[in-house]
Amino acid sequence: MARTTTSTTSALAAAFAVAAVVPAVPVAAAPASTPATAIILERTGGFAGRSDTFVIDRSTVGGRTPLRAAGSAEFRSLRRSYQLRNNCCDRYTYRLIVSYRHGRSKTVDTVQGAPAPRILRYVIDEVQRVGRENPDGPTRRVS
Numbered sequence: 001m002a003r004t005t006t007s008t009t010s011a012l013a014a015a016f017a018v019a020a021v022v023p024a025v026p027v028a029a030a031p032a033s034t035p036a037t038a039i040i041l042e043r044t045g046g047f048a049g050r051s052d053t054f055v056i057d058r059s060t061v062g063g064r065t066p067l068r069a070a071g072s073a074e075f076r077s078l079r080r081s082y083q084l085r086n087n088c089c090d091r092y093t094y095r096l097i098v099s100y101r102h103g104r105s106k107t108v109d110t111v112q113g114a115p116a117p118r119i120l121r122y123v124i125d126e127v128q129r130v131g132r133e134n135p136d137g138p139t140r141r142v143s
Helices: 002-021 064-070 118-130
Strands: 036-045 050-057 092-100 105-111
Touching: 036 064, 036 118, 050 118, 064 118, 092 118, 105 118
Parallel strands: none
Antiparallel strands: 036 050, 036 092, 092 105
C-alpha cells in the first residue's frame, strides 16, 4: 500500500509540475468583438434604378454604434449572402463591406425583403442614417 501511495503521489507531483510550466490556453481564444474601422454600403436598384454609396469610419458623427455592431461576433458570423428566390420588382440590393484592423474585411450581400438576421438589417439602416454619401460611387478602400 505504501508503494502505491508513493507512486501515485509522484505521478501527481509530476503532473502539477508540468501544469505549472505550461501556460493555460483559454477555451474561447477569439475575442467577443473585433473593432470595425470602416463600413461601406453600396445600395443599388429600387424603382428608379439608383446607385448610392454610404461611408462610415471612426470620424463619422454617430458612426460609433454601427461600427461596434459590425465588429460584434454576431455580425462577423453572418453568411456571405442573404437573397430571395425571386429578386424581381424594384428592390434595393445592398453590399456591406466592413474593414477591420490588420487589413481584414467582411462583405455581406442582401436584397430588400430577404430573410436576414436582425443585426444585418440594423447595420444597413444605421449606415444609411448616419453615413456620408459618396457621390463618386463605390469605393473599395477606406482607411
